Amino acid sequence: MDLPTLIERNVAFAPDKPAIRFEGTVLSYDAFNRRIELAARALKSELGVEKGDRVAILSLNRPDYLVLLYACARLGAILVPLNWRLAVTEQLFILSDAGAKVLVLEHAFEAILSVLAERLLSTAIVGLDFAPGRGSGWDELLEGGRGDGRNAHPGLSCPVLIVYTSGTTGRPKGAVLRQEALLWNGVMSQHMHGLTSADHVLTVLPMFHVGGLNIQTTPALHHGATITMHPRFTPDATFAAFERDRPTLTALVPTMIQALIDHPRWSTADLSSLKAISTGSTMVPQQLIAAVAARGISALQVYGSTETCPIAIYTKLGGDPAGEGSTGLPGLCCEAAIINDVGDGLPAGTPGEIAVRGPNVFCQYWGNGQATREALRDGWYRTGDIGHCDGDGYFWVHDRKPNLIISGGENIYPAEVERVLLEHPDVAECAVVGRPDPSWGEVPVAYVIRRSEAQIDQHALTAHAQSHLARFKVPHEIIFTDDLPRTALGKVEHFILKAIQAKSRPQVNNS
Template identity: 75%
Template sequence: MDICTLIERNAAFAPNKPAIRFEGETLSYANLNARIAQAARALKTELGVNRGDRVAILSLNRPDYLVLLYACARLGAMLVPLNWRLAVAEQLFILSDAAAKVLVLENAFAALLPDFAQKLPGTAVVGFDFAPPRGSTWNSLLDQDRGDDRYPHTDLSCPLLIVYTSGTTGRPKGAVLRQEALLWNGIMSQHMHGLTSDDHVLTVLPLFHVGGLNIQTTPALHQGATVTLHSRFSPDATLAAFERDRPTLTVLVPATIQAVTDHPAWPTVDLCSLKAITTGSTIVPQHLIERFVARGVPVLQVYGSTETCPIAIYTRLGDDLSREGSTGLPGLCCEATIINDAGNELPPGTPGEIALRGPNLFYEYWGNEQATREALHEGWYRSGDIGRRDSDGYFWVHDRKRNLIISGGENIYPAEVERVLMEHPDVTECAVIGRPDLRWDEVPVAYVIRRSGAQIEAESLKAHVQSQLARFKVPREIIFVEELPRTALGKVQHFLVKQLDARSRERGDGN
C-alpha cells in the first residue's frame, strides 16, 4: 500500500463523487485516479523517473499539482514543491540541492529556465501551459499513455516530499517527509476537524506550503471529501466562494483572515456553510479570531511546522475552545512536551522549548546529516519554539522560532537576509529583525554598519537584496548605525536590536 491507494479506494467506492473543483471544472474521484495513473506512466516511461528521484514543481495551485504528488507516491519518487514567491537564485539553489530529475512549471515562471539550463542541463523540463525550449508539454506527455505506472516495493515508508524551509544558517534545508507522515497527518486532521466524506474543503493557501497542502487538502482527498481549489488567495474570490461553493472548512493564516474580514463585503457575506475555519503559522491575534467567532464560525488553531507535516498540536471542533490563545492539545498521533536546554521535561506552567515526537515527523534534512542530528534527539524533534502547557495539557506558544520573522504567513530567517546583505562590499555588519505590522504581522527591518568611507544608500541595498531573495524578504527599512549590541563574545544580540527599534518607533524616529 502507498498513499495513492487511498485515492484508488475512494474512486472504487464513489467514482462519480467530485474530488477537485477548479475554475468551473470538476474532477471526479474516478477521473482523478485515472489521471494520476496516466501521470505516473508518463514520468516512468517517458522521463525515466525511478524510485527516489526528485520531481520539482513550480506552479500556482492547480489540480495537476495534486496529480503530480500522488503520481510520485505511486512510483516511490519525491515531489519538491517550489515557492513561486522566491527569487530565481533561491529557486535555483533548491533545484540544485535536490538534484531534481524533472522540473514541471507554469509559463509565468519560465524566467527561471535560462539559468536553470546552465545549472542543471540534464534535467527534463515540462510545461503545464506552454512548450518549454527542449522540453515537453504536460498534456502531450500524458497523451503518450503507455507503459507501467508502478515500481515494486513502493509503500508508505518511501519518502514523498522534500519541502524546503529557510534555516538559521542562511541556506534553505529540505525536510524529507515520508508517505506515512502524510497518512498520520491526515488522521489527525480528520480528528481535528471531524472531517468526513461529506465535507467540502476550500483551499486558498499555496500548495507549496505544508499548511496549504496537508492541513485539510490531502486529508480531505484521503477521506473522500471534495476540495475546491483556488490558484492563489484573493479576498474577493474567497468571499465569493463562501456563498457560491458552500464549503464546510477552510484554512486561513492571520494575514488572509485580516484581508477577508477587512473586505467591504465581509459584514453581509453568507458564512452559514462553514462549520469552522482553521488558522496557525504564527501566534494568532485574538481580535482576528473574534471576527469569525462573532459571525458564528468557530476558529480552530493548529501548531506545527514543515518538519511535522505540519499538524502536531491543535484545538478540536466540538471541544473546549475557551482557553484564549491556546493552540490546543497534542494531536491524536503526536506526542508533545516542554523541555529545558538539557532536554529535561519541565513541569506545567514553566516556559521552555516545545519538543514533538510521532509518525508525522520528517525523516531527515535532505543531504544534511548535521542539521538532522541537531533537530532530532532520540526521536524527538526540538522545534526551537518557546511555549508552556497547563496542568490539563493545553499548550500556548510564546515565541515562534528564534530569530524567525513570519510575514503574511511566510517564514523569513534573518540569517538568510543577513547573508545577502553581507555579500555587498559596502556592508561591514548587519542585523535583521522583525518589526510588528498591522497588515503582515511582522516585516523585516535591517540595521546595517557601513564600510568606512562607503556611501551606499538604503534603496541600493534593498535592490541588492531583491536581486537575490524574494520581495517579501527585502527589509522594509534599512537603518544605518555605528554599532550593534553584542554579547561578551561579540555575538549580535537580536533581541536588544528589537528593543532599540521599538524605542525608536515610540520616539517617532522610525517609519
C-alpha cells in the same frame, strides 16, 4: 499500501464523486485516479523516473499539482514543491540541492525558463499548458505514457516530499516527509475538523507549503471529500467561493483572515456553509479569533511546522472550551512536550522549547546530517519554538527561540510585546526584534504599520505599551514603516529585521 491506494479506495466507493473543482472544471475521483495513473506511467516510461528520484514542480495551485504528488507516491519518487515567490537563484539552489531529475513548470513562470534551462543541464523540463522548447508539454507527456506506472516496492515508508524551509539561519533545508507522515497527518486533520466525505474544502493557501497541501487538502482526498481549489488567494475570489461553492472548511493564515475582515463584504457575505476556519503558521491575534467567532464560525488553531507535516498541536471542532486562547492539545497521533536545553521535560507552566514526536514528523533534512542530528534527538523534533504547557495539558506558544530577546538578564518574548501593540486601535501590524545594546546586551525595537489614516506617533504608542508591559519589555524605539519582510504565507521574517538592527548603532533609551 501507499497513498494512491486511498484514492483508489474512494473510487471504489464513489467513482463519480467530485474530487477537485477548479476554475469551472470538475475532476471526479475516477478521473483523478486515472490521471494519476497516466502521470505515473509517463514519468516512468518517458522520463525514467525511478524509486527515490526527485521531481520538482513550480506552479500555482492546480489539480495537476496533486496528480503529480500521488504519481510520485505511486512510483516511490519524491516531489519537491518550489516556492514561486523565491528568487530564481534561490530556486536554482533548491533544484541543485535536491538533485531534481524532472522539473514541471507552469506557463505562468515561463519567463525564467531560459535561465533554468541554461543551469539545469541534466534536469528534464516539462511545461504545464505550454511547450517549453527544451522538453515536452505535460499533456503530451501523459499521452505517451505506457506500462504499469509502478516501481518496485513503493509504500508508506518511502519518502514522498522534500519541502524546503525558509532558511532563517542560512541556506534553506529540505525536510523529508514519508508517505506515512501524510497518512497520520490526515488522521489528525480528520480528528481536528470532524472531516468526512460530506465535507467540502476550499484550498487557497499555496500548496508549495505543507499548510496548503496537508492541513485540509490531502486529508480531504483521503477521506473522500471534495476540494475547490484556487490558483492563489484573493479576498474577492474567496468571498465569491464562500457564497457560490458553499465550502464547509478552509485554512487561512492570519494575514488572509485580516484581509477578509478588512474587506467591505465581511459583514454581509453569506458564510453560513462554513463550520470552521483553521489558522496558524504564526502567532494568531486573539482579535482575529473573536472576529471569526462573531460571524458564527469556529476558528481552529493548528500548531506545527514543515517538519511536522504540519499538524502537531491543535484545537478541535467542538472541543473543550477550557483551553480557549491556547494553541490546543497534542494531536491524536503524536506527542508534544516542553523541554530544557538538555532535553529534560519541564513542569507545567514553565517556559521551554516545544518538542514533537510521532509518525507525522520528518525523517531527515535532505543531505544534511548535521542539521538532522541537531533537530532530531531520540525521535523528538526540537521545534525551536518557546512555549509552556498548563496543568490541563494545553500548549501556549510564546515565540520562536531565535527571536528571544535577553535584556539585562531578562527574557523578552517579542510576540508578547507585539500582542500589546496590536491591541492599540491605530496599529495594523507590527514586529519586535532585539537590537544590540552596550548596557543591556539587547533592547527591544518595534516596527509598526499604522492603520489607514491613523496619526499615532512614537510617544503615544510607547505610553500605551508602558501601561501594559514591564518597563524592560517596552520598545526602546518604534519605527513606523509601510511594509514588513514576509514569507509566502505572510509570516514576518524577524531575522531580516534583526540583521538590520545588528548593523545599526545603539540608540539612546527614549521609552
